[in-house]
Amino acid sequence: MIEFDYERLYGRMKSKGFNQSSLARKIGISPASLTNKLKGVPFRQDEMMNISKVLSISDEELATYFFTVKVQKTEHKQNA
Known part of the structure; x- marks a missing residue:
């Protein structure tokens, strides 16, 4: 999921x-609805326009x- x-x-x-x-x-x-949308529930088109x-x-x-798109942070392991 994006x-x-x-x-x-x-x-x-x-x-x-x-x-x-x-x-x-x-x-x-x-x-609460806005909070949910900011956490990943998709915005409707009319909400984005408003x-x-x-x-x-x-x-x-x-x-x-x-x-x-949120960039996923990855952990890099170094060989010691």
Whole structure:
């Protein structure tokens, strides 16, 4: 399963003065629902559009906020 990185979205929320609860209320979903989506439950298209409108995210930038794939960190073992 692909995991998406929402760090940029978190930063945009903070810069626009929103926390998860206030953003969820503004777009008409429960805070728990937004938390679940940020943890991996897929966003619906209308939710992405509403968040983009509230946070002033342009159509051209939308993919970087919602579709950046999380990079898996791997542990490298060195031979001693």
